[in-house]
Amino acid sequence: MNSVEQQLNAQKTLYREIFLKSVDEIQKRLDEIKPAGFSGELLDKYVPASEGYIWQEKALNLLNGEISQEVFRKLQEILAYRDMFKCEGCATCCRLACSEFSYEELKEKAKNGDKFAQQFTSVFIPYETIEEAEAVYPAYIELLRGKVEGDVYFYHCPKLTEDNRCSDYENRPQICRDFPDNPLAVLPEKCGYRAWKDEINPVALMLHSMVEIIDFYKDKLKEVL
Ligand code: SF4
Numbered sequence: 001m002n003s004v005e006q007q008l009n010a011q012k013t014l015y016r017e018i019f020l021k022s023v024d025e026i027q028k029r030l031d032e033i034k035p036a037g038f039s040g041e042l043l044d045k046y047v048p049a050s051e052g053y054i055w056q057e058k059a060l061n062l063l064n065g066e067i068s069q070e071v072f073r074k075l076q077e078i079l080a081y082r083d084m085f086k087c088e089g090c091a092t093c094c095r096l097a098c099s100e101f102s103y104e105e106l107k108e109k110a111k112n113g114d115k116f117a118q119q120f121t122s123v124f125i126p127y128e129t130i131e132e133a134e135a136v137y138p139a140y141i142e143l144l145r146g147k148v149e150g151d152v153y154f155y156h157c158p159k160l161t162e163d164n165r166c167s168d169y170e171n172r173p174q175i176c177r178d179f180p181d182n183p184l185a186v187l188p189e190k191c192g193y194r195a196w197k198d199e200i201n202p203v204a205l206m207l208h209s210m211v212e213i214i215d216f217y218k219d220k221l222k223e224v225l
C-alpha cells in the first residue's frame with residue numbers, strides 16, 4: 001500500500017467517526033425545535049399546518065439557514081488560514097491536474113459559460129498517455145487506477161518552464177491563485193500546504209459530513225412537505 005493510499009484509508013476511518021458525531025449533533029438541533037410533547041418523527045408525512053408539518057418547515061429553515069451558514073463561515077475561516085502557509089514551488093499542481101471530464105467535454109462546458117472549465121482549459125492541456133502523468137506523481141496515479149470508478153483524465157500546463165516557473169505568472173487564472181481550494185484534496189508530499197491540510201483536516205471532514213447530512217435531510221423533507 002503506498003503512502004497516498006494509506007493517507008486515504010486513514011481519512012475514511014476518521015470520516016466515519018466524524019460523520020456519526022455530526023449526525024448526532026444535527027439530529028439534536030432538529031429535536032430542539034420539535035414541538036413540546038410531540039411524539040412523531042421528523043421525516044413522517046403530516047398534513048399541512050399540523051404540528052409535525054410546522055416542525056418540518058422549521059427544520060428545513062434551520063438546515064438552509066443557520067446550519068448552512070455555519071458550514072460556509074467555517075469553510076471561509078479554514079481557507080483564510082491557508083494564507084499562513086506558502087507554496088514551495090514544486091510545480092506538481094501545474095504538471096498534474098486531473099478531471100472526470102475529457103478535454104472536449106471541458107471545452108464544451110467552457111463554451112456554455114462554466115467558469116471553472118473556462119479557466120482550466122485556458123491553461124491545461126491533456127497528457128497524451130497515462131505514463132506521462134504517472135511520471136509526475138506515481139503514487140497518486142496508482143491509487144486512482146485502483147479506486148476511482150469511471151474515467152479520469154490527466155492534464156498539464158504548458159506555461160510551466162523547465163525550471164518549474166510559471167511563464168505567465170501575472171496572468172495566471174484564479175484557479176492557480178486559489179490552489180489548493182479544496183481542503184480534502186490529495187496534495188503532493190512536498191506541497192507547502194500539506195501542513196495546512198493536515199491541521200484543518202478534522203474540521204474539513206466535519207464540514208463535509210455536515211453538508212452530506214444537510215443534503216440528506218433537505219431531500220427527505222422536500223419529499224414529505
Ligand atoms: S498558469 Fe502558471 S501557475 Fe497556472 S498551472 Fe500554468 S504554470 Fe502553473
Ligand code: SF4
Pocket residue numbers: 086087088089090091092093094179180188190191192193
Ligand atoms: S503542489 Fe503545492 S507546493 Fe507544489 S506548486 Fe502546487 S501549491 Fe506549490
